[in-house]
Amino acid sequence: MKHIDMKKRKAGSWLVILTLTLLCSASADKKNYYCEYCGQKFASVSSLTSGRCQRHPDGAFKGRHKLYEGTEKEKYTCKYCGMQSNSISSLTSGRCQKHPNGYFKGRHTPAL
Ligand SMILES: [Zn+2]
Numbered sequence: 001m002k003h004i005d006m007k008k009r010k011a012g013s014w015l016v017i018l019t020l021t022l023l024c025s026a027s028a029d030k031k032n033y034y035c036e037y038c039g040q041k042f043a044s045v046s047s048l049t050s051g052r053c054q055r056h057p058d059g060a061f062k063g064r065h066k067l068y069e070g071t072e073k074e075k076y077t078c079k080y081c082g083m084q085s086n087s088i089s090s091l092t093s094g095r096c097q098k099h100p101n102g103y104f105k106g107r108h109t110p111a112l
């Protein structure tokens with residue numbers, strides 16, 4: 001009896017691994033990467049970080065895009081003031097009155 005149980009368990013764990021692998025590859029295909037500063041969409045992190053960002057905090061094109069590490073959402077919330085917008089690009093188009101650098105000294109920044 002014990003021997004049969006072991007066999008069953010082994011088959012079960014392989015099925016879990018297979019399912020996880022399939023899920024991972026499926027979600028990897030669909031995943032988009034967004035810049036936290038400008039909201040531009042990229043197909044890979046390497047293409048995101050190879051370009052310069054128009055909305056970089058140091059000035060337009062003064063630095064590279066920064067990966068937004070949160071998940072894709074229907075609404076994005078500024079982590080400083082709580083303003084909401086339906087895309088990162090529209091959220092970061094405005095300046096934030098509660099920005100840590102000072103009143104309107106920087107753009108809204110999406111919370112993760
Ligand atoms: Zn950018």
Ligand SMILES: [Zn+2]
Pocket residue numbers: 078079080081082083095096097098099107108109
């Ligand atoms: Zn804000």
